[in-house]
Structure formats: C-alpha cells, structure tokens
Amino acid sequence: MTKKFIGKRVKRNEDPRLLTGQALFVDDVEIPGMLHAAFLRSDYAHARLLSIDVSAARQRPGVVAVFTAEDMGEDWQPGPPLVSPPPTAKDVIFHSRRQVPLVKDKVRHAGEAIAVVIAESRYIAEDAVEDILVELEPLEAVSDLEKSLQEGSTLVHDDLESNLAAHLIQKKGDYEAAREKADLVITRRIVTDRGAAAAMENRGIVAHWDEKSQHLTVWDTTQAPIPIRNGLAARLGLSANQVRVIAPFVGGGFGPKMMMFYPEEMLIPWASMKLSRPIKWIEDRRENFYATTQERGQNHDVELALSRDGHILGLKDVFLHDTGAYDPYGLTIPLNTQCHLMGPYDIENFTSEVSVVFTNKTLVTPVRGAGRPQGIFIIERLLDIAAKELGIDQVEIRKRNLIPPEAFPYEHKIIDQAFAPLVLDSGNYWPVMKKALDMIGYDQFVKEEQPRLRAEGKYVGIGITPFIESTGVGPYEGARVTVEASGKVFVATGVGTQGQGHFTTFAQIVAEQLGVAVSDVRIVTGDTTEFHWGTGTFASRGAVVAGNAIHASASIVRQKVLKLACKILETPEEELELECGLVRVADTPHKSISLGELALLANPLRGAVEPGTEPGLEATAYFGPQYGATAFGTHAMIIEIDPETMMIAIKRYITVEDCGTVLNPLILEGQIHGGVSMGIGNAYYEKLHFDENGQLLNASFADYLIPSATEMPRIEVGHVETTSPLNELGTKGVGEAGTIPVPALFSQAIENALYNRELEILETPLSPNRLFELLVNEEKSR
C-alpha cells in the first residue's frame, strides 16, 4: 500500500513555537514564591569528609535552608539502580554501588555534591555556598584504569576488596582453536577515552510541592519522566498519582539526561516538600562538565585471527571499562561494546572478557553511541591493519566478511544489553556499502584523483567504514490516541522528546491511519499526567517502540471509526475510506461524515448503548519488541591534512543508512547530521582531560571544543530500506547511528592520507596536537 504520510518530508509541527521563543524549557518555569538552589561541590576527586559547618551560610539574609547528608536523616539513601542487575551466572561479578544524594563520609569524584543551599535567589544561594566551611582530607585519587586494578591501589569504595566493579566473560565458538588455524594473528592494545555529551541545555529541575493539594509537580530535563515519577513517589512516600513529572521541551539529551536519578533530581523535590515552597535548580556549564555523566573510557587488549585470504576466524578481546565513581547503569555500556565488537561481520569464534573499574571520576552512563563506537573502533582498526598486512584492499577485506543477507535473523550466541540473546533481525549489508562507495566515487578517487593530488604534494585520504547499531530495545512503550469532537486527534505517550521531532513523526504515523492532516494531530510526550506507563527515550528507540505503540493505538481507533461510520453511512466498512478528516464512501465521496461528528456520536449524552460499548473514538495500546532491531550503515569521507598544523579539512562526507522504514527524511537526515557532528567531535576535537588526581582540566566550552559551523562539512545522505520484521512499521532506530563509525573512519582516512608514514592509530579521540605527537613518535622509531 502506498503511504500518504509516512516517509514524506513533512515540516515539523513543533517549529513555530521553538522559532519564536514560545517553547517552554525547564529554566523558563516561573512560579510565585519560587526559591533557588545552589550546590557545594567537592574540589577534590577523592577525600574524606571530616567536618562541615553551614552555620554562616544559614545566617546569610535570604537563605531559607541548607541541607547536608546529616540533615537528611533517614531520607539519605543511595539512588535506585537504573537498570536491572545482570543475572547471576557463572563468570559474572557485579558490585552495585549507586550514587548518593549528598556526600556523607567520602568524596568519590570532583564535583560530587556535599551540601545544597536553598535561598530567595540564585545569587544569594551561590554566595551562601561560599560561606560553608568544609574540611576535606584529600586521599590519593584513582584515575588510571590499569592502576586502579593493581594490588594495593587506593579503593574508591572501601568495603570492596578492589576497584573491580564487574566482570563478565562472553564466548562464542572456540577462539583458541581458531587461532591455531590462523595464518595471521594481529595483537594490539587499543584505547578509547572520555568525552562529554554537552547538550546545549544544562540539566535543570523545578519542583513544586503543594501542601494544600498534597501534590508534587516536577519539571525535569529528563529523557525518562515516567521512571523519575515512579522513583520519586517511592522515595518520597507518595502515590504515583500525587506526582506529576513533566519533561517539557528539552535542549538535547544524548544519554546523560536518561533516568539517571541524579542526586539533584531527588534532592530538589525532597527539599520542596520539606519547605513547602517551589524550588528551581539549573545546572551551570561547569557543573555539567563535572556532575553530568560521561562516557567512552576503555582499554582493549585484542587479537584478531585471520586466514590468508582475509577471512576472520576469530576475535578475542580483554578490556577494562571505566564506570567512574559509581555504577548505577549496570553493564549496559560494556555489553553494547561486546555486541558491536564483531560489527557487521560473520565471526564464528569470539571471546570477550570485560572488567568494569571504579575510578575517582564522574559517573559513566550512556552517551550517544553507548559503548557501540568503541566496539566498532576496535574491529575496524583491526581490519585496516589486517588489510595492510595481507595486502588486501580495505573494502575487499570487509566485503569478504560481511554477514550475508540469507543469514538473517543472525544469532550471535552472546547476550545483549538487555541480557537477551543477541540476534541481528534483518539486513542486506553489501548494497549499503556499495552505495556509499558509488556516492563517494571510491574507485575513481583511489585510481585517478588521489595519485594526482599526491603528486601535487597534498595529503589526501579516503576512509570507508561500515557499522551496525542495535536499536529499539524493549521493554515497551504505550500510547493513547483520541479523536476529539473538533475532528483533531490527540495522542499521549510516555517517552520524552529532546529534539527528535516526535511531534511530527508520531503525527505522521497517526495521520496515515486516520486520514487527517499531520498538523491536526496534537502529540504530548513527557508528561506523566497524560500517559501513565512507559520507560523513556534512549537506545535509539523512540520511533521504533513508541512509534509502533502509536501505530497500534491508531489502528484500533481506525477500526472503531470504520465500525461506527459503517452504521451511520449504511455502507460496508470495506467501501469506506478515511480522507481529509472525513470518512467517506470511496466511490461516492460526497456521502461522508467528519471524524469530529463521529467522535460526538461515539460519546452520546442520552440514550442506551449496546453492552460492551466503550465511549469515544479512543484506544490505548502498547508495543514491546521481542528484541531490538539492528540498523546498518556505512560512512565514507575524503580528507586533506595540512601537514603544518595537522588540521583536517573534510572534502566529502557520505553516509548511507539502512534503518528500515523511513518515517520522515527531513528529520532522519537531520539526526544523522547531528550524530556525525558529535562523532567528528569524538574523533578529532573532544577529549575530557583528567589528570592523575582525577581533576578535569578542560571544563568549559573554551577548553573542550565541540565542532562549530566552520569545522562541519556538508553531509550527503543516502538511504536503503531493509524493513525490520520485528514491528509493523518496519522501523529501526537511527538516533545514535551518525556517531558510531566516525572515530574509526577518521583513523582510516588519516592513515590513508599520510601514506608515506608508518602511522598506526590505536587510540581515540585524536586531536591535531595528538596527531602531531604520534607523527613525532613515528619518526623517532624509524
């Protein structure tokens, strides 16, 4: 069936408000009598809290309250675990140590909150923070992953025997036997380091406890309002119906705004109840660098066993994963890394052993990519090295190892981030890669253009990197779709929105079923009063899981509409069509009734109704996938390196994406552009520099450089659609896709550009400085 709305380049419903300054963000919430909070945070990464004296702060005019861990009494508890702990199984160790609301005995990372001041204004609150006298005894900090696990290392958590947070071995086939048969075994140490999500909007919370109605309203920059509502109700001793969490317009999420249950997220509502006053806390940018979660620190010792013709026989990877000071997000990231280490390749023998390590650094939870870029970086680097050693073309070695289309669904025989068997649902990989090669003109560039440019003394290189992205994981989302008497359609779903265009893509899904204009579908996301059940926007799952729940609800409403219209119009359902907000008889279009009139008839004020009849044209439905859908894509780029400055000019950038059914190319391509931008930052500009004392040295946008308009190239996007069999819409997620292959792609293209140097890049992020250092080292070692 040809689609009228799905797949179309529809303009976004939400844009007019965002473009005129009328969209409500958390910091825009203003309530009479509202107080403001500021936090005292530790300057040390690791220190014992000896004493704290808040008396001067309490005396400052305008200060309403100061709270320390002691002041919280029995309400002081570590945060709830955010994901289920791993199943108890052989080879699995997991020590759960969750973040605390305020430091009680020991500081475990720089920026950890020690006390909160609530005052009449933010100015007063910040001044009062300076009045607090806190005595901290500095302890040796654990910053380096290797050192953290060494015998005698200082302990981040004194009650544990070591800094080992978790340990997990995953095996498939028999790697050691495969290694015996190999013609080539590549062994390398590959390191990935930390970056920040750096959403343009910092975190923020406004909490308003209304004593008279016994109701708590919280505006929160969260990606997951429903879990926050559930957690707050449980912790504060309230019914879930007494708590309303609203995630209004949120200025970018990228993972760290997901279900963290940050200390502030608990404390501000708690304090609002204590004081019976509304309270606002808006994170500042420096706090965002210290206290908002980060990602990507891993050290890999890896082996790839291959036959002479470039077929991968097996992969073995022993790695350390940095979880920071606490591990509330369980094993999600290292499991994702393991699930992406084999990339899009058919690998029969695999062993991966991960040790998760506590360090005195900011907590680690998913950041756009969530362990996937690390996995892809490892396998792609190894294949580049293998291609060189075996004298096989870089594209050819990949082509030989891609999972063939007939092998889907492809069972990987290891577990994924949900502890379910990893299955790649569908795919047809080579045509996607081929399209990227064609778009960038690979053969022509390598055979003609590159030799010509090299002869002119230019350092031009090409890279091409395929990747997979596991997306659309469960457990479920739900939605309620209602046709209103106005003829417009109202939709409520539980996920939050941070710029993904849900107000439009979700409306398109509804319009497809009900034949109304996309602009006549009003979507509400992220308000727990509008929809009670759900989890959140993460793991590239909004369009897949919430999208399919909306599709299911809208389909039921369509049936209700047809059933009622069939009676009214005295025409069989199969002869009716839904068009332009009307139900009409297909071959006599003037015989029709509007959806609004039907909605009124479905909710009569008088008269008898048939037994079992539900009022209104409304339905609520849920969708939970059997397992996540796996998308595929390929990025290609041509770069030129300035040998004096090591600055890289991106001459062409191509992405070809197969994320199943495309809902809206305008929005999809925008998400890919943004992902690539973050990937370029990850690859060549952004690195959080922690020193050996656990101090972050570049906690501002002046020192931590995210790509600006002058660094970003034009991006050409191609699409291939291999629909997922796991859901009716056939969609796969795409939100993180753009970011995943970029560090691998950069390394490949840089090595290709610097063809006359023996450079082997085994780390990410790079930077112009770091590339220069690597080249100096290479020269020395010659």
Add this chain to the structure above:
Amino acid sequence: MAFHKVNVTINGEMEQVVVPSNMTLMRMLREILAFTGTKNGCSAGECGACTVLLNGEPVNSCMVLAVECDGTEIITVEGLAGDKQLDPIQEAMIQEGGVQCGFCTPGILISSYALLKRNPNPSEDEIREALVGNLCRCTGYVRIIESVKEAAKRS
C-alpha cells in the same frame, strides 16, 4: 548592592527597569522582563545561545551588564516575527529543517538575522563564519546553513 534605572527599547517597546549592578542583560531579559526565548547555555560567552541584537549588533547577552544597556535598542528572538508573519529566516528554518531541540535556535536566528542585514547574499563560508559563535549539538549545522541560504533567497 546598588540598583540602577535602565531605559531600553525591546522589540520596539520602551521598557524601564530597575536592575542590580551585577545583573547581566541575559538575566534582565529572562528574569525581569520574561523574554525567556533568550537561552542560557554557559553564562560565559562560549555557546551563543543567549545572543541578542544590541543596537543592531549580535552580542552574547550573558557577557553584557544590564546597566550598560541604558538607552539602547534590543531585539530578541521574540521580536523577529511581525504580526502573524514569521521573518524569512524563521520560515526558512521550518522549510529546511534547521531546528531540532531548539535550545540554540534563538541565538542562531539572531546571528543569522544580523548577517543577512549586513550582507543579504552571503557565501557559504561567510555564513559559517557568522555562526561560529553559536554552538549547536543537534544539527551539525548542515540544515542551519541551508536555512540561511534559503532566507537570503527569500528576503
């Protein structure tokens, strides 16, 4: 803390406000006058989300003290559209998909608007240069740049 009387024209309307010496223009706009379209992303002049026009020039309003603005004319994102008619840069952003989360958008709009006022037909490089002070994490700037080109065509 001393307080000062400040007369400003904001989006064409005269306003008289009393501000403390340490208050920035950004906070005056957001907290006293409720022009919350102007966003606070860093309070350090690094991200550009708070960009407004001060006597026709784009400035980071977090780096300007409110008292400095006495007698000036200020345009915020709320002042770009006419009665029921969006400015061409706003229209172009909708058509080209220049908005995602929308948090940097007010600053991007102001910088783009200022660029198009002083240079109605900017080259792509000139557009990129004009936006270098406005960070965006969602769009990779690709569609923002297309929007500015489209707005130049429209105006």
